[in-house]
Amino acid sequence: MIIALAGKGGVGKSSISSQLILQLSKKGLVLAVDADPNTNLPDKLGMTAGTSIGEIRNRIVKNPDSIPGNMSKHEYVSLEVRKAMHEHDNVDLLVMGRPEGEGCYCFMNNVLRECFDSMLKNYKFTVVDNEAGMEHLSRKILPRADVLLLVSDPTRIGIRTAARLSSVASEVGMEIGRKILVINNLPGELPDELSNEAKVCGFNEVVPIRHDPHVYTAGLEGSALKLPSGSELSEGVSSIVKLIS
Numbered sequence: 001m002i003i004a005l006a007g008k009g010g011v012g013k014s015s016i017s018s019q020l021i022l023q024l025s026k027k028g029l030v031l032a033v034d035a036d037p038n039t040n041l042p043d044k045l046g047m048t049a050g051t052s053i054g055e056i057r058n059r060i061v062k063n064p065d066s067i068p069g070n071m072s073k074h075e076y077v078s079l080e081v082r083k084a085m086h087e088h089d090n091v092d093l094l095v096m097g098r099p100e101g102e103g104c105y106c107f108m109n110n111v112l113r114e115c116f117d118s119m120l121k122n123y124k125f126t127v128v129d130n131e132a133g134m135e136h137l138s139r140k141i142l143p144r145a146d147v148l149l150l151v152s153d154p155t156r157i158g159i160r161t162a163a164r165l166s167s168v169a170s171e172v173g174m175e176i177g178r179k180i181l182v183i184n185n186l187p188g189e190l191p192d193e194l195s196n197e198a199k200v201c202g203f204n205e206v207v208p209i210r211h212d213p214h215v216y217t218a219g220l221e222g223s224a225l226k227l228p229s230g231s232e233l234s235e236g237v238s239s240i241v242k243l244i245s
Contacts, residue, residue, distance in 0.1 A: 001146045002128065002142065006169075011152060012153075014034075014036070018044035025091050029122070030127060031094065032092065034093070042093060050083075077115050112141050113143070128145070145169075159198055160197070166203075180240070181198050181205065185210075187210070208236070212234075215233060
């Protein structure tokens with residue numbers, strides 16, 4: 001199952017992604033993909049980011065002759081991706097990064113697509129923490145999203161933004177299964193105004209998550225996001241896990 005998260009900056013995608021990854025890792029092997037150029041998922045997980053896929057791609061585009069003559073592009077990229085992976089406690093972490101500089105990246109995107117196609121079958125869950133534009137899904141480097149979690153802040157404008165991102169996903173031809181709205185950082189219960197806005201925007205499944213002070217504390221300390229049992233974010237993510245698994 002491939003689960004992708006998207007939303008505008010600052011709504012808590014990475015915090016939710018990290019807890020989703022940790023909870024799903026108790027059910028099976030998880031591939032965690034940080035597809036946001038503003039990389040912070042490794043910090044949330046307390047893991048070390050290795051070489052990014054973008055760095056691998058940039059190196060090969062700049063110097064195609066770096067691929068050994070006895071290996072195909074697919075074999076070489078697959079090997080480099082495996083070397084870039086950080087493994088810990090039933091979670092394998094990959095950081096996508098971003099291409100930089102001049103040159104055509106089309107062939108590398110095709111090779112990466114083949115690489116992910118062969119790799120994803122080894123994981124029970126893949127969780128992708130995207131930037132708002134969902135670049136890697138739109139380029140179909142990752143083949144699909146069985147579940148797209150659209151994360152919003154607790155405002156009507158935030159929900160409308162999530163709806164626009166949902167439309168973008170459809171317009172660029174992404175293969176999407178379920179779309180679920182997550183309203184994060186609520187100061188209390190979900191108000192009727194936001195519930196009604198979600199319905200107007202076409203969201204049939206909504207998960208509310210209340211404000212969790214542990215997120216702020218971890219950010220202030222610069223530590224991994226380790227939540228106590230029963231915390232607001234932990235309970236909210238548990239609701240998502242029950243809904244999708």
